[in-house]
Amino acid sequence: MPTCDLVLPCRDEAAALRDLLPRVPDAFSVIVVDNGSRDGTADVARSLGARVVTETTPGYGAAVHAGIEAATADYVAVMDGDGSFDPDQLLPLLDEVASGRADMAVGRRRPVARGVWPWHARAGNALITARLRRRIGMDAHDIAPMRVARRQAVLDLGLQDRRFGYPVELLQAVTRAEWRLSEHDVDYHPRAAGTRSKVSGSVTGTLRTARDFAKVLA
Numbered sequence: 112m113p114t115c116d117l118v119l120p121c122r123d124e125a126a127a128l129r130d131l132l133p134r135v136p137d138a139f140s141v142i143v144v145d146n147g148s149r150d151g152t153a154d155v156a157r158s159l160g161a162r163v164v165t166e167t168t169p170g171y172g173a174a175v176h177a178g179i180e181a182a183t184a185d186y187v188a189v190m191d192g193d194g195s196f197d198p199d200q201l202l203p204l205l206d207e208v209a210s211g212r213a214d215m216a217v218g219r220r221r222p223v224a225r226g227v228w229p230w231h232a233r234a235g236n237a238l239i240t241a242r243l244r245r246r247i248g249m250d251a252h253d254i255a256p257m258r259v260a261r262r263q264a265v266l267d268l269g270l271q272d273r274r275f276g277y278p279v280e281l282l283q284a285v286t287r288a289e290w291r292l293s294e295h296d297v298d299y300h301p302r303a304a305g306t307r308s309k310v311s312g313s314v315t316g317t318l319r320t321a322r323d324f325a326k327v328l329a
Contacts, residue, residue: 113185113209115139115259117201118178119192120171122146125155127194127303132159135198138205139188142181146174172270172277179265187262194303195227196257203295204259213293214264215285218257220299227301239279249286251294254278260285 117139121128128143135141143156144164153163166177179187186208188201196218204216236254243249255278268284270277285292 113138113205115186115188115201115205116178116182116184116262117141117188117190117198118144118175118182119161119190120144120146120174120178121148121152121156121192122174123148123150123152124192124194124303125150125152127192128152128155128159128161130303131192131194131198132156132161136202138202139198140184142178143192144174144178144181146170168273170274170277172273172275172280175277176270176273179262182262185261185263186259187265188257188259190257195300197298197300200295200297201257201259204257204293207293207295208259208261212291214290215255215258215260216293216295217251217253217255218297219251219253219294220256221296222299224301227299243279243282243286249282250292251282253294255282256299257297260290 115138117135119141121143122145125148132141141156141161142164143152143161144166145153145156146166147169153165156163162181164177164181166174175189178189186205188205190196190198190201200218204218207213207216239254240249240252243251268281268288270280270284272280
């Protein structure tokens with residue numbers, strides 16, 4: 112299996128990284144993008160062998176873009192660094208792309224327990240993906256919380272959003288570019304203790320994210 116850089120956009124995820132990074136399969140070289148952390152995220156990441164990139168512009172899209180630009184492998188994976196996903200489940204996604212069966216492989220969240228995915232976040236996700244399927248014929252049911260693609264191909268899309276609208280812009284762009292998309296169920300766990308979601312951790316966070324999504328869809 113080819114090597115692949117794994118970009119983890121992080122803000123105050125030190126508690127999660129202590130458990131997550133040792134579980135990353137050897138096929139992935141980890142790039143932690145520190146997006147304004149105050150809890151020692153960068154120090155924890157370095158101590159566990161990850162490469163750290165600092166991105167001072169706040170926003171999910173800014174962190175992801177910085178990580179992809181810093182990557183050097185032909186393939187790049189992106190996953191949240193909050194401990195809610197199993198990094199070994201990236202391997203089937205990488206295999207789909209490396210084998211040529213898909214241009215991008217993405218995860219579709221499947222909560223492992225009740226309450227893992229708050230109702231307001233789940234409802235917002237369902238509305239956005241339904242709108243994307245109707246509007247552009249996108250064949251996916253989640254906003255790609257885990258994904259693998261060729262690094263240069265992603266950069267060539269010219270994505271502009273640097274906030275939470277980034278994954279929506281990505282899905283629009285790959286659909287219009289007629290990429291072959293492969294969707295896989297992935298386990299969705301509670302976040303690591305001591306961390307808090309910037310999106311689903313509150314109704315306010317979800318509404319702010321929905322606003323960013325709406326700007327991209329406008």
